[in-house]
Amino acid sequence: DTEVTxxxxxxxxxxxNKKSLKCEQHMGHRAMYWYKxxxxxxxxxxxxxxxxxxxxxxxxxxxxxxxCPNSSLLNLHLHALQPEDSALYLCASSQGLQTYExxxxxxxxxxxx
Amino acid sequence: AQTVTQSQPExxxxxxxxxxxxxxxxxxxxxxxxxxxxxxxxxxMILVIRQEAYKQQNAxxxxxxxxxxxxxxxxxxxxxxxQLGDTAMYFCAFMTRNAGGTSYxxxxxxQGTILTVHP
Numbered sequence: 001d002t003e004v005t006x007x008x009x010x011x012x013x014x015x016x017n018k019k020s021l022k023c024e025q026h027m028g029h030r031a032m033y034w035y036k037x038x039x040x041x042x043x044x045x046x047x048x049x050x051x052x053x054x055x056x057x058x059x060x061x062x063x064x065x066x067x068c069p070n071s072s073l074l075n076l077h078l079h080a081l082q083p084e085d086s087a088l089y090l091c092a093s094s095q096g097l098q099t100y101e102x103x104x105x106x107x108x109x110x111x112x113x
Numbered sequence: 114a115q116t117v118t119q120s121q122p123e124x125x126x127x128x129x130x131x132x133x134x135x136x137x138x139x140x141x142x143x144x145x146x147x148x149x150x151x152x153x154x155x156x157x158m159i160l161v162i163r164q165e166a167y168k169q170q171n172a173x174x175x176x177x178x179x180x181x182x183x184x185x186x187x188x189x190x191x192x193x194x195x196q197l198g199d200t201a202m203y204f205c206a207f208m209t210r211n212a213g214g215t216s217y218x219x220x221x222x223x224q225g226t227i228l229t230v231h232p
Contacts, residue, residue, distance in 0.1 A: 042225055043204075056218065101163070103160075104159070106156055106157045107156050
């Protein structure tokens with residue numbers, strides 16, 4: 001199974017809402033990533049978890065809160081978002097930070113109204 | 114810090130023909146990986162091909178091959194016998210192998226090239 005799954009596929013939320021994005025992989029990978037991608041732009045790295053510990057935070061605003069409950073799951077908690085946060089949020093995983101291949105999920109299309 | 118430049122925002126090719134996508138990069142690292150990722154309109158990003166910087170031989174994967182010029186810091190992707198399913202956005206990306214650096218574990222992407230294959 002070489003699949004990274006993400007739920008939901010689409011999410012519309014108001015600026016006062018709290019929601020969560022979920023990412024799951026069952027490849028035994030120990031590194032997981034959150035990216036934000038605007039239309040026709042490259043993905044921008046947000047967070048990296050390695051062995052369930054936050055390894056990289058790319059100075060992301062605190063309204064985005066990542067969580068890695070176990071080695072297969074990665075969540076992104078959203079609170080008080082702004083319209084400019086509307087984007088495609090991609091999750092990825094790799095065997096480890098030292099491993100070159102990242103496997104990407106299909107993404108969650110987020111719209112903030 | 115590393116930078117990756119893709120100078121062709123959009124390209125098009127006829128089915129069955131060959132197309133080359135350009136990528137240049139800048140780094141002071143000596144040990145790194147280079148990648149081409151493909152993102153079709155359905156959005157899922159997949160790895161097309163990878164190149165280890167220490168290998169002189171150009172990587173190939175079926176219809177996809179690269180021209181890696183380390184001294185020139187150039188990494189182009191050639192797609193032979195283009196197919197309609199090759200229509201996608203293609204990203205060139207860099208990753209350091211230096212575990213001590215702040216960029217460890219990070220992919221640095223270029224701005225992407227939208228490739229359209231016409232029937």
